[in-house]
Amino acid sequence: MAAAFAGPLREIPLPGVTLHRAGGAHRFDLVAAGVGPALAAARAASALTAAAIGGEPYDLVVSAGIAGGFPPDAPVGSLVVADDITVADLGADTADGFVPVTGLGFGTVSHRPPETLVRAIAATTGGRAGTVLTVSTVTGTAARAAELRARHPRALAEAMEGFGVAEAAATHGVPVLELRAVSNPVGPRDRAAWRIGDALAALTEGFGKLAPVLESWNPHEP
Numbered sequence: 001m002a003a004a005f006a007g008p009l010r011e012i013p014l015p016g017v018t019l020h021r022a023g024g025a026h027r028f029d030l031v032a033a034g035v036g037p038a039l040a041a042a043r044a045a046s047a048l049t050a051a052a053i054g055g056e057p058y059d060l061v062v063s064a065g066i067a068g069g070f071p072p073d074a075p076v077g078s079l080v081v082a083d084d085i086t087v088a089d090l091g092a093d094t095a096d097g098f099v100p101v102t103g104l105g106f107g108t109v110s111h112r113p114p115e116t117l118v119r120a121i122a123a124t125t126g127g128r129a130g131t132v133l134t135v136s137t138v139t140g141t142a143a144r145a146a147e148l149r150a151r152h153p154r155a156l157a158e159a160m161e162g163f164g165v166a167e168a169a170a171t172h173g174v175p176v177l178e179l180r181a182v183s184n185p186v187g188p189r190d191r192a193a194w195r196i197g198d199a200l201a202a203l204t205e206g207f208g209k210l211a212p213v214l215e216s217w218n219p220h221e222p
């Protein structure tokens, strides 16, 4: 994704994370979030806290990466922009099926990125807007894929970090966005079918189109 930014990136070490700062009129800091919601939340929180303490809080946090796409709506190589970032496996397994933490009376399971921004980014990148699920265990069977889609009919993709990043952003009162490029179908495990290179190329191209949209976005719009 760094390839989407012109010019060299400046490294800024912080406790627990290194920022890669792109030059230009607006500040863009890149962070390698790692794999999984917990590490991504921890690293995003480090960056958010440092920015807040430094008196220059962020206007927006973007979680970006590759994802599994639910066929046929999100084919390999396509882009997905989350209009809903939902954690799919935070809750309790019961005899009557899965109950999310909200059904148990606490917590949060979804974050909603700003609607106007989601629409603008979907239009600019050609990405499709829909729910992106966050899971801690990658789906590896058709049965699990069907169960997730039955519980989340608007789900286009699953990945492993978005909800963690969104929780960190929400803790700081900063809006969040999630952009994913589909590297594999969600379903039976088939590593040979993964197209990580194609997905990263699509993500870099999509990311390269974001700057003008973000720069013209008014953070006070819904």
Ligand SMILES: O=C(O)c1cccc(C(=O)CC[C@H]2O[C@@H](n3cnc4c(=O)[nH]cnc43)[C@H](O)[C@@H]2O)c1
Pocket (backbone or CB within 6 Å): 034, 035, 036, 065, 066, 067, 068, 069, 135, 137, 138, 139, 158, 159, 160, 161, 183, 184, 185, 186, 189, 190, 191
């Ligand atoms: O070995 C496997 O079967 C396997 C299956 C899916 C994902 C992995 C990873 O190592 C995921 C790393 C990374 O990629 C994102 N990602 C990509 N595709 C998916 C997916 O189908 N389900 C969940 N996450 C996915 C994820 O956000 C991680 O950052 C290995």
